[in-house]
Amino acid sequence: MKKVFLSLALLFFLYNSFAQIRLIKPITTIPAASTSCCGFRAYNSTELPMGAPFSKENTIVFDKEVFDDANTYNGAAYKVPSDGVYQFSLQLALKATNTDAEISQIMVKIQSGNQSATQILNIPAKYDNTITTECNAILKLKTGEDVKIILIGMGTAKVVTTGNLSYFNGVKLY
Numbered sequence: 001m002k003k004v005f006l007s008l009a010l011l012f013f014l015y016n017s018f019a020q021i022r023l024i025k026p027i028t029t030i031p032a033a034s035t036s037c038c039g040f041r042a043y044n045s046t047e048l049p050m051g052a053p054f055s056k057e058n059t060i061v062f063d064k065e066v067f068d069d070a071n072t073y074n075g076a077a078y079k080v081p082s083d084g085v086y087q088f089s090l091q092l093a094l095k096a097t098n099t100d101a102e103i104s105q106i107m108v109k110i111q112s113g114n115q116s117a118t119q120i121l122n123i124p125a126k127y128d129n130t131i132t133t134e135c136n137a138i139l140k141l142k143t144g145e146d147v148k149i150i151l152i153g154m155g156t157a158k159v160v161t162t163g164n165l166s167y168f169n170g171v172k173l174y
Contacts, residue, residue: 038070038081039171047095048161060092060149060161062168077146078170080112085173088117090135090149093165097158098127104155110137112147123157130162138173 042062061075070081080086088110098104106121117137139147149168153159 038072039169040068040070040073040078041066041167041169042068042073042075043164043167044161045163047163058151058153060151060166060168062149062166064164066169077148078168080141080143080145080147082172083142085138085140086147086170087173088137088139088147088168088170090168091132091166092135092149092151093130093132093162094121094159095162096123096127096129096131098123098125098156100156101125102155104153104157106133106157106159107150107152107154108133108135109150109152110135110139110147111150112139112141112145115139115141116150123155123159127157132165 042065044062045064048061059076062073063075065073072079072081078088090108090110092108094106096106102125104123106123108119108121109116115137117135117139119133119135121131121133123131141147147170151159
């Protein structure tokens with residue numbers, strides 16, 4: 001009985017192993033890399049003050065490029081070179097001063113037209129220190145659209161970007 005059971009178990013195992021092997025299809029060609037792929041990375045070389053109180057949209061400028069494959073980043077915005085899906089990421093380090101007795105907030109957005117990714121940053125009452133935030137976005141974009149970083153202050157806090165600790169980068173996924 002034991003031998004019959006082991007024989008059946010072995011046959012079952014071998015059958016399933018061969019069945020799985022038949023389902024695996026070999027890769028016959030590797031897709032060529034897209035010639036339209038492009039990316040960029042930029043950072044702040046100096047501190048950039050953002051006055052307070054402010055409630056209007058302030059565009060953050062990243063004035064130093066590490067690289068810009070398609071030469072489409074101009075410091076204030078990335079101009080999309082071709083239709084596709086893009087991934088963007090941002091790290092923003094701010095020297096924040098809030099002399100008020102209440103929390104102030106900063107809204108940071110990666111924005112293109114009506115598409116955006118938003119991060120809210122709370123600046124505690126009576127705060128005077130550096131604070132950081134990150135924001136990421138995957139956007140489906142058309143040729144010629146602009147992608148930029150927007151900062152909106154809600155409260156009385158004053159903020160200054162801290163130079164090369166703040167960066168913005170993006171890459172075309174497909």
